[in-house]
Amino acid sequence: MASGYKVKICGTTNLEDAEMAAREGADFFGVVVEVDFSPRSLTIEAAKPLFSSPSIPPVALVFNMEPERIETLIQELSPFAVQFLSPAQVSFVTYLKKTYPGVEIWQSIHLPQAGETVDTENFKEMVQTYVTAGVDALLFDTAAMSKGKMKFGGTGMTSDWDIVKALMDSIGGTVPIWLAGGINPDNVAKAIDRINPYGIDLCSGVEATRGKKDAAKLASLMTTIRGKRLN
16 A cells, blocks of 8 residues: 555445546545445445455445344455444444454544534544544544435535544544545645545545546546655
8 A cells, every 4th residue: 555645435336436546546445335325325235346356455334234234244245444434332343343353443423514513522532432442443524414314424525624633633643543524636635734634535526426436536636645645
């Protein structure tokens, strides 16, 4: 993998886009699995080709998936990591870490979109709980209403980066922190300068249409991040 800031291209729905992300220098790709509110969601069966012989490590994203189904997912897809979009039970994190030591556990923390009120202390407690539970990474993303439904990630909207920075500072670098939510080629440099995260995670910011990546946007994004990696 490249040194410096890591990149995960999320919401990947097809092999072509996964390979394109790898060619452009991304470090991971993410696949949304059986998430009813996501138009980019695939079933476990449909996701298998993306996980069978990936060029870069694949991450499976789940939301309120039953524990037994998550184990089926791990056994059938062998992802590099399972990323929980919904709050994972601490006991289940512990169980997965023990039972599937080769699979990383990532936890998304969804903040309101920028401008909305945030209970920072509550989020600090949540973040510390997951650090203590042993998650391998935390991803700060945005939750927002879309067409009458609350969406957790894939909204194309940013959260308050100052709050993200405060939450990140509260755990003092104990786990890798990814920044997601509304990142695109135009604001990624600003995001990196403001937050200095371990990695950048984005989906809609490099799409041509919902679920299909845009080669020019992806190339532009990676050119900017490569410049940051060299600084």
